[in-house]
Amino acid sequence: MLCLAPTAQTWAQAQGAAAAGRIDVLNNRGEVRPLAGTTVESETLDEVRYTRAGSDRTESQPTKVVVHIEYGKGTPGYEGGLAALSQGDLLNAVNLLKAAADAKEANPPWAAAHARLALAEALAQKGDIADARAALAQFRSDYPDHRLTPRALLLSARYASAAGEASVAAADIQQVQSLVSSGKLTPDWGVRAHLEHGQNLLDAGDHADARTAFQAALTAAQRGRDIVEDRPDLGPVLDTLVLEARSGVGSAMLASGDLAGARSFFDQLMNDGASDPAIRAAALNGKAEADFLDRNRLKDAQLGFARVAVIGAGVPNEHAKALYYLGQCCEALGEAGQEANGRARAQQYYKDVEKRYPGTRWARLARESLP
Secondary structure (H helix, E strand, C coil), X not given: CCCCCCXXXXXXXXXXXXXXXEEEEECCCCCEEEEEEEEEEEEECCEEEEEECCCCCEEEEEHHHEEEEECCCCCHHHHHHHHHHHCCCHHHHHHHHHHHHHCCCCCCCCHHHHHHHHHHHHHHHXXXXXXXXXXXXXXXXXXXXXXXXXXXXXXXXXXXXXXCCHHHXXXXXXXXXXXXXXXXXXXXXXHHHHHHHHHHHHHCCCHHHHHHHHHHHHHHHHHHHXXXXXXXXXXXXXXXXXXXXXXXXXXXXXXCCCHHHHHHHHHHHHHHCCCCHHHHHHHHHHHHHHHHHHCXXXXXXXXXXXXHHHHCCCCHHHHHHHHHHHHHHHHHHHHCCCCCCHHHHHHHHHHHHHHHCCCCHHHHHHHHHCC
């Protein structure tokens, strides 16, 4: 059988097929239908436009029925930047992602916008908050109606809060809430906005208002759970956000120094969901954090976080939190002369969090704890 070398056209088609992804959409029966072999051409809050492998025809789906997008392979700069970011090579990540973000005519077309957003996160991890905010401002200028606008707004709020600009952070969060109210975004984004607001307030030391914000997140998540009959895929998402909101309320109690009240709160959380691994992990973490803040119960705290490290691998945020606090426990016990090589062991935990959960708040805190 004679094998012919591929023509330029067949080679391009083969490369396109390899880079193609998948868009999961809901049909009119509420079932998820995968559209395979797709390449996203553009994405806004209203529609996602795409082509399919082997065709030049552009098709579209309303954004409100898009459940998930598996983008496929991006540009070399984008993929290289993400790889560098995952390895903690922040300088290369920033350089690669900036080049990818500036390549507006790159193929696939979706990659430049995603690179700009990833660039902002890489800059923030590097500690360049002002540059991270500039990258987000550029994203919002270049892509004012992008499907990822709510994520960009919440990142903008986080970095504005870190820069001490609480009013700017509040305005960004309000924009997300307005998009939810107008029907542009699904209810889960309203919950995320409350959670971001709560965490920003908590980081700023405003414990009472943080607790109010987390309570508002809980109310919004529970209300959203009742009104998403046309989006059954959002049920599990809102359940996760309910847990985050409840944990946030407990965290605000801990931060305010109400250790006894927080212990009771997390005991109740445990009772409410003893059979749910995610709730159990959150409750155990909360009780262990109360012990950690007690300082007379560091060994108890270490044991509690260790239990979550063992049983909570399926709950990423709680698992990351447990690993971070295990590092904190080792460090505190080492300083108290109760654990040999405490600082060295702590650094291993911090590196583990950074490697396994790079995009989380706990990875950021772990990076700040490393030399």
